[in-house]
Amino acid sequence: MSHIERLPRNRTYLMCPPEHFTVEYTINPWMDITTKVDAGLALTQWQSLKDTLTGLGHVVHVLDPRPELPDMVYSANGAFSVDGTVYGARFRYPQRADEAVAHEAFYRTGDAWRFVAPQHVNEGEGDFAYLPAAYGGIVLAGYGFRTEPAAHAEAQEVLGRPVISLKLVDPAFYHLDTALAALDDRHVTYYPGAFSPASQRVLAQLFPDAVLADRADAEAFGLNLVSDGRHVILNTEATAMGHKVRDAGYLPVHVDLSELKRGGGSVKCAVAELRS
Structure with a gap:
């Protein structure tokens, strides 16, 4: 893959500053309420990510x-x-439920978007990834911890794109975006061990040239990345993952997001892509 020239495509993103970020409850294995978050540092790191984009x-x-x-x-x-x-979100945990309301209000302002409220629990791009140039445009969708499988069928009806269901089996990688990422419009990188054996076979069939990550990459949140097709933005801890994407012809750009990892997220968790 590395001999191919990787071309960036301009993207539009949605972010929210961590002005009130703290870890005061535990809804994933990464959250530790005994460790105090440095709110100022979190905001500085977030700003660095935004400035990078x-x-x-x-x-x-x-x-x-x-x-x-x-x-x-x-x-x-x-x-x-x-x-x-x-396709709107519906959070599994009540602590986050009202986030969906705030996002819906954003999309309903103006007439740029057709917003569809969900009936089933799903956590947005946490468990959905879109590859516009793969097989005519397909959605990869994770389930097992947060998003209900029924939401995958619902998303397919709402979006009119084929949705491929992938079962997540490791609690450490509770969202699809901790275990798999789109590197461009048709290529992905993923950690096989986060998925069931059947889902691993599906991924191998769909993406025989995928960049494969290992558990250390995934634990460093190296798969929780954002790529524009050439530049792959990932956290500073994910050095090995940076080498892997470089070997595949992409340009890694590292950003320190140590504070956001305390809540169980990194680059991708902080960035929603707006696809008009």
Whole structure:
């Protein structure tokens, strides 16, 4: 794959500053309420990520944070958009439920989006990934910990794109975006051990040239990345993953997001892609 020239495509993203970020409850294995979050550092690191994206020529919209929603910084979970249609989120845990309301309000402002409210539990881009140039445009969807399998069928009806269900089996990788990422419009990288044996076979069939990550990469949140097709933005801890994407012809760009990892997220969790 490395001999292919990787070309970036300008993207539009949605982010939410961690002005009220804290870890005050535990809803994933990474959250430790005994360790105090450095709120100032979290905001500085978030700003660095935003500046990195805008510096690469991308547009970043900012969602206003709400004080009662400390996890709102993980804006990828709030919805999933394809071709101007937005499939809204419905969070599994009540602590995050109102985040979906804030995201819906963003999409319902103006007439740029067709917003569809969900009936089933799903956590937006946390468990959905879109590859517009693979097989005519397909959605990869995770289940097993947060998103209900029924949401996959619902998303397919809402978006009019084939949805491939993938079963997550390791609690450490509770969202699809901790175990798999789109490197461009047709290629992915993933950690096989996060998926059931059957789902591993599905991925191997669909993406025989995928960049395969190992458990150390996944634990470093190296798969929780954002790529524009050339530049792969990933956290500083994921050095080995950076080498792997470079070997595949992409350009790794490392950003320190140590504070956001305390809540169980990294680059991708903090960035929702807006696909108009």
